[in-house]
Amino acid sequence: MTLFQYITLFVAILLVIFYYIWRRNQNVLVTNWPIIGMLPFVLHNQSNLHDFVTLGLKLCRGTFHFKGPWFTNIANFILTSDHLNVHHITSKNFSNYGKGTDFHEIFDVLGVGILNLDFEEWKQERTLLHSLLKGKSFEISFQQNIQKKLENFLLRFLDHASKSVQVLDLQDILERFTFDITCILLFGFDPRFLPYKFNELPEIAHVKAISIIEDTILSRHYIPKYFWKLQKWLQIGQEKKYKVAQENLHQFLSKCITYYSKGDEERRRLRNGEDFDESHFYLLKALMKEGLGNEEMVEIDKYIRDTAFNLLAAGSGTVSSGLSWFSWLVSTHFIVEAKIIQEIKDNCLSHEDNLVTNLRVEKLNKLVYLHGAICEALRLYPPVPFQHKCAIKADILPSGDYVKPNTKLIYSLYAMGRMKQIWGKDRFEFKPERWISDKGHILHVPSCKFIAFNAGPRSCLGKDISIVQMKMVAAAMLWKFHIQVVEGHSVTPRVSIVLRMEHGFKVKVSKR
Numbered sequence: 001m002t003l004f005q006y007i008t009l010f011v012a013i014l015l016v017i018f019y020y021i022w023r024r025n026q027n028v029l030v031t032n033w034p035i036i037g038m039l040p041f042v043l044h045n046q047s048n049l050h051d052f053v054t055l056g057l058k059l060c061r062g063t064f065h066f067k068g069p070w071f072t073n074i075a076n077f078i079l080t081s082d083h084l085n086v087h088h089i090t091s092k093n094f095s096n097y098g099k100g101t102d103f104h105e106i107f108d109v110l111g112v113g114i115l116n117l118d119f120e121e122w123k124q125e126r127t128l129l130h131s132l133l134k135g136k137s138f139e140i141s142f143q144q145n146i147q148k149k150l151e152n153f154l155l156r157f158l159d160h161a162s163k164s165v166q167v168l169d170l171q172d173i174l175e176r177f178t179f180d181i182t183c184i185l186l187f188g189f190d191p192r193f194l195p196y197k198f199n200e201l202p203e204i205a206h207v208k209a210i211s212i213i214e215d216t217i218l219s220r221h222y223i224p225k226y227f228w229k230l231q232k233w234l235q236i237g238q239e240k241k242y243k244v245a246q247e248n249l250h251q252f253l254s255k256c257i258t259y260y261s262k263g264d265e266e267r268r269r270l271r272n273g274e275d276f277d278e279s280h281f282y283l284l285k286a287l288m289k290e291g292l293g294n295e296e297m298v299e300i301d302k303y304i305r306d307t308a309f310n311l312l313a314a315g316s317g318t319v320s321s322g323l324s325w326f327s328w329l330v331s332t333h334f335i336v337e338a339k340i341i342q343e344i345k346d347n348c349l350s351h352e353d354n355l356v357t358n359l360r361v362e363k364l365n366k367l368v369y370l371h372g373a374i375c376e377a378l379r380l381y382p383p384v385p386f387q388h389k390c391a392i393k394a395d396i397l398p399s400g401d402y403v404k405p406n407t408k409l410i411y412s413l414y415a416m417g418r419m420k421q422i423w424g425k426d427r428f429e430f431k432p433e434r435w436i437s438d439k440g441h442i443l444h445v446p447s448c449k450f451i452a453f454n455a456g457p458r459s460c461l462g463k464d465i466s467i468v469q470m471k472m473v474a475a476a477m478l479w480k481f482h483i484q485v486v487e488g489h490s491v492t493p494r495v496s497i498v499l500r501m502e503h504g505f506k507v508k509v510s511k512r
């Protein structure tokens, strides 16, 4: 036989095998092809991956074994939305599940920050950040700064926008707002990416840089490792954009850090008369005081920069994503909107009151229905839609699935918010009532079911402050303005590591 005949025969055999597999899998959602595994399923459903994964998990009763292409890093992994499995991984057998080496490579931008640490190093960092984020000084500074920023910027901005009757992207506005707030809390100064005038929106390279970094990280999950590493080495394609974005962010962070590590006099001189709002308490100052005492900390500059980046990543896009989905859900559910307004009226206002200064924790605790609406938005649209872990030793999950050492496990927070076993038949409905007891109190749902803030020892350190921030912004915004989605604007989730809206959130606002 000639070489040509050998090749033809080989191709023919391959086609017959592929045809056979295709016939056998016609009724199966995901086909496991030879060589390429289930990768075509990911690529084909890239644009609606979260919903497709939710459907797949439903058909597989909550746990699914993904087979990656041969000879690539996209190894086989277990995908689950079974809350008993998640409880096992995040809490019961927590010590057996770390982030793993793949995570550290894919999320290299997190450096030595908490989100990228495991075991002893993580424990130390968690203890330090816990003491700072849960301290009284932080809580007081946090509330005061949000009140100021709301009054002086967000509400004034929306007021301007309502007068000009123009369309605005509320998702972008909320991202600017939470970015500014996080900078105030971290560095004690406000970069003012959200101005108070509607027509003075500055270019925000740093927020865009975060979005490029998030997209690249997502693509590194399904592009073969050797391919993206080659791109990185050659500095081409998405990896080039990533590097530029990372440098951009590092420059911004270094500037903030250099500026705020100086003494008061020096800062005043550097500020050169520019009038920045400054906060007396900020995390970076507290962290430097604590961190500098640690003799093992050789690369202190890198540590401070990475920690600042981790907190910016953890606390900025997540809150704005939550607020954007909340605003969309409320603006398309008029009865919910009316109930929230009534609740604010009944609990936060007397005739002479200014609502914003009245939004203190004691008052916010009375807004039970608003609390339910926020939890409901976070259930349906969790800002962090998936999490991944890596098993150290062999294990058996409560679902009966066997886990080999070094297996990757991904749990979908998005799918878990839509599982009938957890939320019942009406799981796709936006129903704040599901969070309220017969006596009118907030119902507690265990974190392995309401997973938006993760569960177990690695649950979110910013959960309480995020809910407070979201309640303050939501109450002030809804009380003063009616938000109307622009007709024909399509709202769909963007597939990324933070769940934003693909086309933004185009609205018109009018004063109530």
Ligand code: HEM
Pocket: 114, 115, 126, 129, 133, 311, 314, 315, 316, 318, 319, 322, 382, 383, 384, 387, 452, 453, 454, 457, 458, 459, 460, 461, 462, 463, 465, 466
């Ligand atoms: C709606 C807002 C938020 C949501 C949905 C959210 C969600 C999450 C999730 C899912 C994790 C686990 C991440 C992982 O292990 O890879 C996490 C961790 C974390 N979050 Fe949040 N977060 C929010 C806001 C915040 C805020 C405002 C802060 C504070 C600045 C914060 C600080 C942290 C920290 C420090 C961790 C790491 C905990 C650890 O590894 O021990 N988060 N968050």
